[in-house]
Amino acid sequence: MADGTSPDLTRVERGLTYPQPALPEAGQAIEVADGVLWLRFALPMALDHINVFAIADGQGWVIVDTGLFTDPSREAWETALAGALKNLPISRVVVTHMHPDHMGGAGWLCARSGAPLLMSRLEYLSAQFYITEDAAPASAEAEVFYRAAGWSEDEITRWKTRRGRFSKTVSALPAQFIRLKDGDELTIGGRVWSVVTGEGHSPEHVCLWRKDDGVFIAGDQILPKISSNIGVWDTEPEANPLDEWLRSLEDLKAMLPDDLLILPSHGEPFYGVTSRLEALLRGHEVGLKRLERSLKQPCRAVDVFGALFARSIGPEVLGMATAESLAHLNYLEARGRVVRERDSDGVDWWKIVEEAQ
Numbered sequence: 001m002a003d004g005t006s007p008d009l010t011r012v013e014r015g016l017t018y019p020q021p022a023l024p025e026a027g028q029a030i031e032v033a034d035g036v037l038w039l040r041f042a043l044p045m046a047l048d049h050i051n052v053f054a055i056a057d058g059q060g061w062v063i064v065d066t067g068l069f070t071d072p073s074r075e076a077w078e079t080a081l082a083g084a085l086k087n088l089p090i091s092r093v094v095v096t097h098m099h100p101d102h103m104g105g106a107g108w109l110c111a112r113s114g115a116p117l118l119m120s121r122l123e124y125l126s127a128q129f130y131i132t133e134d135a136a137p138a139s140a141e142a143e144v145f146y147r148a149a150g151w152s153e154d155e156i157t158r159w160k161t162r163r164g165r166f167s168k169t170v171s172a173l174p175a176q177f178i179r180l181k182d183g184d185e186l187t188i189g190g191r192v193w194s195v196v197t198g199e200g201h202s203p204e205h206v207c208l209w210r211k212d213d214g215v216f217i218a219g220d221q222i223l224p225k226i227s228s229n230i231g232v233w234d235t236e237p238e239a240n241p242l243d244e245w246l247r248s249l250e251d252l253k254a255m256l257p258d259d260l261l262i263l264p265s266h267g268e269p270f271y272g273v274t275s276r277l278e279a280l281l282r283g284h285e286v287g288l289k290r291l292e293r294s295l296k297q298p299c300r301a302v303d304v305f306g307a308l309f310a311r312s313i314g315p316e317v318l319g320m321a322t323a324e325s326l327a328h329l330n331y332l333e334a335r336g337r338v339v340r341e342r343d344s345d346g347v348d349w350w351k352i353v354e355e356a357q
């Protein structure tokens with residue numbers, strides 16, 4: 001912020017204010033709030049980075065999220081532990097949710113440091129489930145699920161041969177964890193952080209809120225530029241995560257004051273949480289309207305990508321796009337807006353329910 005001697009490098013974009021003039025370089029940490037360091041780890045995908053936060057905890061660091069369990073990630077950790085974080089040991093490892101970019105390095109980091117793992121119960125148990133499930137051959141039920149969504153035999157074969165990617169980028173979790181749940185208060189460095197959980201992107205996603213100075217570690221629950229993936233996957237084909245997600249966003253909008261500094265997992269720290277939550281809600285509303293319009297003719301899940309995504313969908317994101325389309329279709333189905341019919345080839349065709357004139 002401007003103090004009369006240095007220029008104010010705050011940026012405002014699309015109603016959000018970004019107070020940090022620069023990103024942390026590899027191995028570097030920037031103090032973004034009192035006692036909270038921001039580190040940025042590279043990811044080998046379109047979403048090319050994840051933010052990791054280190055909170056001063058008296059004689060240690062509480063780490064929030066860990067990056068993938070890959071060679072470059074481990075090297076980045078070694079650099080940070082020998083550099084920005086070198087004066088103190090890791091006292092606790094908090095994981096916001098079980099996606100590999102957040103949780104991948106957690107088991108390894110806990111083993112290396114002797115620090116305990118803190119997660120919500122559903123995230124820990126889901127993680128253990130997916131690590132096992134992903135390493136096993138594809139189930140017949142999963143194949144039925146993707147065929148119903150409209151995948152070709154080639155796409156199903158490709159998906160089968162690419163299994164194992166989740167378990168490969170995640171280190172084995174510690175055999176024990178400390179449970180975090182909504183409303184818990186965690187004391188870190190003598191200051192209280194409240195646990196706030198959300199649903200929809202993952203089953204029991206943890207955010208941390210330091211109310212005394214308005215700092216909110218948001219994980220993937222509130223991102224500044226992209227919207228988080230909301231997906232229906234083969235293990236729970238009737239799930240309605242979009243309903244959970246929209247409710248969580250509404251709850252956060254009602255609960256959070258607008259002057260919080262939001263520390264997201266992807267993108268940069270920002271102010272303007274209320275308008276960001278409104279934009280995220282509006283984005284889904286617009287997507288659902290476009291989807292309804294495109295379902296005047298019967299469609300498969302793979303036929304509605306154009307209504308939901310601005311980008312074209314290549315094979316590398318087919319799984320995510322299918323899961324996201326099904327999340328929107330299941331949501332409309334639960335509201336009685338669309339119906340589906342399975343044809344003799346096992347493919348589901350979705351159609352809008354015409355309102356009686």
Ligand SMILES: [Zn+2]
Nearest residue numbers: 097099201220
């Ligand atoms: Zn995530």
